[in-house]
Amino acid sequence: MGAYTMKFTPLVEEYRGNTLENVHYGAIAVVDERGKVLYQAGDPTHVTFLRSAAKPFQAVPAMKRNIPDVYALSGEEAAMFCASHRGESYHIEALQSMLGKIGVDEDILHCCATYPLNEDAKAERHRAHEAKRKLFHNCSGKHLGLIALSKHMGWDASSYYAPDHPVQQEILDTMAEFAEIPKESIQMGTDGCGLPIFALPLDRIALSYVKLACPDLIADSATREAAVRIGRVMNEYPDYIADRKFVCSALLRDSNLAAKGGAKGVYGIGLRKERLGIALKVSDGAEHVWPCIIASILERIGYGNRETIDRLYQVVPNEIFNDGGKLVGSRKAVFQW
Numbered sequence: 001m002g003a004y005t006m007k008f009t010p011l012v013e014e015y016r017g018n019t020l021e022n023v024h025y026g027a028i029a030v031v032d033e034r035g036k037v038l039y040q041a042g043d044p045t046h047v048t049f050l051r052s053a054a055k056p057f058q059a060v061p062a063m064k065r066n067i068p069d070v071y072a073l074s075g076e077e078a079a080m081f082c083a084s085h086r087g088e089s090y091h092i093e094a095l096q097s098m099l100g101k102i103g104v105d106e107d108i109l110h111c112c113a114t115y116p117l118n119e120d121a122k123a124e125r126h127r128a129h130e131a132k133r134k135l136f137h138n139c140s141g142k143h144l145g146l147i148a149l150s151k152h153m154g155w156d157a158s159s160y161y162a163p164d165h166p167v168q169q170e171i172l173d174t175m176a177e178f179a180e181i182p183k184e185s186i187q188m189g190t191d192g193c194g195l196p197i198f199a200l201p202l203d204r205i206a207l208s209y210v211k212l213a214c215p216d217l218i219a220d221s222a223t224r225e226a227a228v229r230i231g232r233v234m235n236e237y238p239d240y241i242a243d244r245k246f247v248c249s250a251l252l253r254d255s256n257l258a259a260k261g262g263a264k265g266v267y268g269i270g271l272r273k274e275r276l277g278i279a280l281k282v283s284d285g286a287e288h289v290w291p292c293i294i295a296s297i298l299e300r301i302g303y304g305n306r307e308t309i310d311r312l313y314q315v316v317p318n319e320i321f322n323d324g325g326k327l328v329g330s331r332k333a334v335f336q337w
Helices: 051-058 061-063 075-082 089-101 119-129 140-153 166-179 202-213 222-237 247-252 290-298 306-316
Strands: 009-016 019-031 037-041 047-049 186-189 196-201 256-260 266-272 276-282 319-321 327-333
Touching: 009 319, 019 290, 019 327, 037 186, 037 319, 051 061, 051 140, 051 166, 051 196, 051 202, 051 266, 051 306, 061 166, 061 202, 061 222, 075 089, 075 119, 075 140, 089 140, 089 196, 089 306, 140 290, 166 196, 166 202, 186 276, 196 202, 202 222, 202 266, 202 276, 222 256, 247 256, 247 290, 247 306, 266 306, 276 290, 290 306, 290 327
Parallel strands: none
Antiparallel strands: 009 019, 009 327, 019 037, 019 276, 047 196, 186 196, 256 266, 266 276, 319 327
């Protein structure tokens, strides 16, 4: 247990009044375009599942086959391949349109039926007396992309989620290509939506993100062009990647960034001009401290776009308010390089 906890260091402290109430531990890796660790907090080689931070890479095989063009998908719909959507009405409209264009029924989706992640969107569905739907699942856009690819390639679309399915094997090859590690060394698991998911060292996740942001680093031309297209739709349609008030969309409004978070506190960011990759893991899985950590990282590396940093602090302020709106505490980033 002691050796394991040494992988993590305090990232964020939260105070109620002047008394320390919570400490969120974790690890951070910042790498250059060659994957060399420039800055670290905790163990930069800590292995963690990417969860939804893998979605841009899971979308590469579909983009390599120009699936959005094959099915005449809009840019907003193509962005849903990489989305952890929050179930807003505009998300569901795009997904419903995708079903029609791809020519499949909702039942083919392997993700479970659920209600939207956002409370307002969930309440809207409850008020309308609507049942849970697979389209409401935050990963449904990714699943539709894989179904569309399978259908186009003549693969069995009903088993696209199986680890030995061609689409999943190609995704594994893609992840190994971006992370520059043998695919046999990648640890596998099952994600919340039922798809295979992989665990990588943080510095390899960071390298994958700098290559997503800077596709000229990718040797294979088809993969390189797919990365360009993925980065473009994520930046052009940030509200489709999450929603109007979530950290992913706040970061993606900055055209210099490629960014995506995943469940249980993992986050990946690529910086185009600076040619840097960032990966972090909050050990307790907390997501509300992402803005504090990411903003602090950007400040410490001298990031020039103050508007992006301020936007993060607006998503989750460092001030802590109680249920009545009274200022009762604060949070601050405390990690050291």
